[in-house]
Amino acid sequence: MSPIEPARAKTAEVERFSGWGNHPVVPAKLQRPERRKGLRPVGASSLARGQGRSYGDAALNSLGTLVLTERLDRLLGFDPKTGDLTAEAGATLEDLIEALLPLGWFLPVTPGTRFCSLGGCLAADVHGKNHHVAGSFSAHVRSFELVRADGGTAWVTPQEDPGLFWATAGGMGLTGMVSTLTLRMKKVETSWMSVTHSPARSLDELFDLLDDPVHDAEYSVAWIDGMASGSSLGRGVLMSGEHAAPDQVPSGRAALDWSPERTKSLPFSLPSWALHPLAVRLGNSVYHWAQGRRGRFVCPIEPFFYPLDSIQHWNRMYGKRGFLQYQFVAPPETARATVRTVVQSLADGGYGSFLGVLKKFGPQGEGLLSFPMPGLTLALDVPMRHGIEAVLDRMDAVVADAGGRVYLAKDARLARAAFERMYPRLEEFRQVREACDPSSRLGSDLARRLGLA
Ligand SMILES: Cc1cc2nc3c(=O)[nH]c(=O)nc-3n(C[C@H](O)[C@H](O)[C@H](O)COP(=O)(O)OP(=O)(O)OC[C@H]3O[C@@H](n4cnc5c(N)ncnc54)[C@H](O)[C@@H]3O)c2cc1C
Structure with missing residues (x-):
């Protein structure tokens, strides 16, 4: 197994790990408890790790032990009157969807991949395409059990222990290890989405679409072409959606169903020439054209929320050196200028990429280190290349001057x-x-890098 394999390359009891961006790659000792009682800090330094879908070094611990929660994935109880689901923290979003979508319940908030653990979603206080109406993940968590640094456990609710609750939500695993969690699920009538794609020829057009109440929808996000330049800089497609009503379900199809497409896999890391700027530019142009002309349509939940999950290991597309995802948010007064500066700087430097996402956030939640705040958030994948870190250092200053922040779950x-x-x-x-x-x-x-421990 190659040393940059995001899963793990085994060497005796120490293994090498990375986040989803395949950069950096570091060693750590490993524990993989089978039962909740085995979930506890060990040695001088330890950290819970879920599915390793954070991009950078949030789920890495090169000076100690990683305690993997992947086997703590039992669903423990569900109350159909309230929608409250209690599960072990290693259960993934996919586990919940598979069990509950056929019964008419969906996640109240979901990130762009379903292969995340509940513990990872709370620790990063993840947001979804509905942040403007539903807030982030922690707003729907009723309680959780936390294994503290001293090995003791505590049931934590926002009413009884708000300090610990809101430090753990977004606290990147640094307040304890979450062993179980109760999440209030959302009732849905169908497993289908009614979707509208609206193309924009420039960044200004995209900003206007995001602000236009005509496009208000429960879910919305814009794909942005990070390679376009000149008058097309920041062109994109606004993708908005609502849960479809029963009468919108295509005839002959079940209203409630979960049968995701069989995933394909990218079997190895692509060579660096595969991401030649000309190839990416061409790919983006085709995507902009094809997605922009789709208009209104109905589709299953899966391709709307999880388009990238259909290709396993798609992160290998960026080659062995890996990639960074740069995601920041800037408040409404500075958002447009900040997004423009970042898109322009990355495009000018030839660092633009296929995957760019722009979204409007709603009100700030209560997590002390939670990322979302009102304004615009932009996420851009950038391949690891010479000079990129210096460019991003300059962007950090632009974002901080604008009153914004960078997302820790993506950061390295x-x-x-x-x-x-x-x-x-x-x-x-x-x-x-x-x-x-x-x-x-x-x-x-x-x-350790950010002075949090
Ligand atoms: C394709 C893709 C799309 C994404 N889209 C979004 C998005 O739309 N919105 C968004 O907000 N994020 C998004 N993310 C990021 C992802 O949702 C978060 O990084 C999430 O934390 C990953 O969960 P995980 O189980 O893989 O956690 P890991 O990556 O394993 O860990 C992340 C953090 O959670 C901590 N942690 C994990 N389990 C526990 C536990 N049981 N107790 C305490 N701490 C724990 C770890 O210590 C670490 O600090 C995306 C990621 C990918 C790969």
């Missing part, structure tokens, strides 16, 4: 000083963490 390189300018509730977080883990038994590479 933000400097501590920039981070401290971006997260105004950092001191509150540090105090809670100090109280629940005074000897820093929980740690990650991200935490």
Whole structure:
């Protein structure tokens, strides 16, 4: 197995790990408990790791142990009156969908992949295409059980222990290991989506589409062409959707069903020439044309929420050196200018890529380190290439000056000083963490880089 395999390359008891971006790749000791009682901190430094879908070093711990939650995936109970689902924290979003979508229940908030664990979703306080109406993941979590740094356990609710609850939501695994969690699911009538694609020829047109109440929908996100330049800079397609009503379900198809397409797999890392800027530019042009002309249509839930999940290991597309995903949010007053500067700078440097996503966030939640805040968020995949880190350092300054912040679940390189300018509730977080883990038994590479542990 290659050392950049995002899963694991085994060498005795120490294995090598990376996040979804395949950069960096670091060693760690490994524990994989079969039962909840085995989930606990071990040694001088340890960290819970779910499905490793964070992109950078949030789920890495090169100085200690990673405790994998993948075998703690049991669904423990469901109350159809309230929609409250209790499950072990290693259960994935796919596990929940498979069990509950056929019964008419869906996730209240979902990121763009269903291969994440519940613990990972709480620790990153993930957001979905409905952030503007539903907030982020933690807003739908009723309670969780936390294994603390000293090995003791606590049931945590936002009413009884708000400090610990809101430090854990978005706290990147640094307050303890979540062993079980109760999530309030959302009732749906069908497993189909009614979708509208609206093309935009430039960044300004895309901003206007995002602001236009005509396009208000429960879910919305825009694909943005990170390679377009000149008057087409930032062209894209706004993709908005609602859960389809029963009378919109295609005839002959079940209203409630979960039968995702069989996934294909990218078997090896692509060579670097496969991502030649000309090839990416051509691919983006075809995508812009094809998606922009689709108009209104009805489709199953899966391709609307999880288009990338149909190809396993698609991250190998970026080759052995891996890639970074740069995601930031900027407040409404500075959002347009900040997005333009970042898109322009990356396109000018030839760092633009196929995967760019622009979205409008709603109100801020209560997580002390939660990423979402009102404004626009932009996420761009950038292949690891010479010079990219210096460009992104400059972008961090632009984002911080604009009053925005970079998303920790995607990050592998933000400097501590920039981070401290971006997260105004950092001191509150540090105090809670100090109280629940005074000897820093929980740690990650991200935490050490940013001065969180
Ligand atoms: C294709 C793709 C699309 C994505 N789209 C979105 C999106 O739309 N919105 C969004 O917000 N994010 C998105 N993400 C990021 C992803 O949702 C988060 O990184 C999420 O945390 C991944 O969950 P995981 O189980 O893989 O966690 P990991 O990557 O394994 O861990 C992430 C963090 O959670 C902590 N953690 C994991 N389990 C526990 C536990 N049991 N107790 C305590 N801490 C724990 C880890 O220590 C680490 O700090 C996307 C990722 C991919 C690959």
